[in-house]
Amino acid sequence: MAIVFGIDVSKANSSVAVINDDTTVWQSVIKNDWFGFQELFKHLQDYRNPQIVFEATGVYSQRLKRFLDEKHYRYTQLNPLAAKKQLDGLRTRKTDKNDALHLAQTQLIFKRRLTYCQDPIYRDLLNLSRFYTEINSDLVRMKNRLHRSLQLSFPEVETVLGKPTGKFYWDIVQAYPHPDCLLELTPEIVSGQLLEFNDHISKPKVKATAIKLLKLGQGSYPGDAGNSPVVVQTQYNASQVAKLSALKDQIIKQMIQLAKPLPEFKILLSIPGFAEKTVVRLIGELGDIRRFGSSNKLNAFIGIDLRHYESGNFIAADHISKRGNHIARAVLYRAISNIASAARWHPNHVNDFYQRRKKQLPVVNGKPVGTKKVAVAAMGRLLRTIYHLVTTSQLYQYGVKRQPI
Template identity: 40%
Template sequence: MRKVVGVDVSKAKLNFCILNDTFEIEREGVVENNLLGFEKLTALLESSKVEVEIIFEPTGVYSQKLQYYLHLNDFKYVIINPLLAKKEMDTLRKTKNDRLDAKKLAIVQVKNKYDFTVMNKLIYSELRYAHRYYQVISQDHINAKNRLHRSLQLTFSDVEKLYSSNKTDVFYNIVKIIPHAGIIAGKNTDEVFAILGGLLSKSKKSHIKRVNRLIELANITAVAVPVESVMNDQVSHWASEVLRLQLLKDRIIEDMVKKAAKLEEFEKLCSLPGFAEVSVVGLIAELGDIRRFKTSQKLNAYVGLDISFYDSGQFKSKGRITKRGNPIARRILYLDTLNMIKTAKRTHEDNPVARWYEHRSKNELNGKKKILMGATDRMLRLVHKLVTTDATYTYSND
């Protein structure tokens, strides 16, 4: 005899429905989505003489608490894909509310008996949380740079010509100290070195040239606010934020690399041409334990690179990727594929992904985006093969 518990998880409460294998409702109810609620629910289940199966849909942070509690207390549970759940539940009554959703989930599990979910190892979860944090900080870093650029247009717009394209930490420190062109306009080299307070050295010719260039830019800059303007505080603030967020990004990645280096797949993926440590740890963080995917097609669907077609009669669609999977992992894979192709061109060392891409795109005149997505699919297969066979990347044209 089986017992199945369908749970509908929301922000503040859990609706549950306990069914037996004859679809009879043994108990229904509502508990709070907190530790007390979890204990009430599991107390009901522990009184059962048969093994209990729990099924629920993932609802982001609200269901993760329940999953972690069930994992710690050795309960068997199924986290059903929301798309699959909708497909199955649409065959039942159309009426929808939290109570009925819990019942429908239980019915679906009784009928189909889905495999139990195995929780990722803690290291993969920690890497995922760290990488999502890194994504947030990266966006904040970009925003800080954009805000600094806007503020500088009023106080010292030409200072951005001091460095060509890649602005260094020295640039942001200079802007933090000298946020307005009027602070150094008309001053000599020694006076500007004194204002910078040791940031640049008089003993280095390159630094002297840089300071002379800074004075030159200050003298030609047209400003929109006086030298005592509050905008100076904003410029200094955003310059400091750019520096702070860059340090934070570096620290997060450094910690992630230390953790990921303990995993066997880290070294395997780093052996791929064009794969840097940052992209490898990001890929591991988003994909988790790749060995849980029995085939590369399942990994492909998880990322959202699987192709769907919509054909009808004489109409034949060209096909498009579903994009139903993990968008962050998909973006990392796309960029890594580009790096792989660029590395092959730069080093003249062939690899299977670049070779496939060059062959397919040779006579393409209508854009290469689809071909590049095909190359990403090939690269994902290669990633799956390396990890599941515990192999290091090697390639020969022979």
């Protein structure tokens, strides 16, 4: 006798269908709140080891998932694409009620595997990684706004330091958003103010910066007067950039603190070119790598698995599917550049593969064509390495197949 709970989750409600072999025992709609989950719990307690299956619906299914985890019920959480393919033949009339029933009925046919239960720390790392991505997107947008407003208030200030970035630079912009703010000031006064922003810089360097800033102010002719609203806008933009940048650093520190006890933190950190920031972002996006049955499944998870198409005599060029975690894909793509840079002092087999494939590329106008494809291929090689190291608990060592921790 197989008892199956099929649950179709939506924003506020969930449709539940309970079947006993081929017989429908109970069907209802519950709210996705404490009262609704208590009603579900009451029915779950009526059976021993019930099978539970539901479709992952983004943030909406997280409440149900948390409830089942806290009540220590194992379940099968279906990928939406897999669920669609499995239910397409049954959806002659699609409703939430029918979807819940069909999820339960097909569970008896497909015998789906239970979802791997990850430690809650991986969920926290994922949330922090997504928060970091959002803050980084806001930071890029705010930097563009700051650049635009500076072109109207004090464009020359962008050259006062080596690069127009960093807390020291943003403090300078907030203090002197317009050349009129420097009128009647002496190098000594400006130096004193700059030392308040950063007391780790030597006094001669601070004085040189103050003199340069005053010269830039004397030669500047901005697009707006000193009493223009754009001056306040520039100060606001600079303050927001500074806050967002500090928040990014704070998130990474929090992720490092959470991830350090995990065994894969030390393993991934042993890969040449991997710094703590890259490691925690990857752990956050990939989760517990041990839940994947093979490295090919890990490739599919981030969307670099190849799509092949051929018909008759026509064979299309292979392309990656791009169905998966695009954030992890971006982190890995940047990691290949870091690995290549670090290979000068720390050789590794991923860079060997990357450089060997680059030499085989056709050259047009003195430049190789197809470097991105080679980088994606190197990402696949890197993922296989990561999967092997984590699942076998080994540190990376160039030229050595096994290195136990």
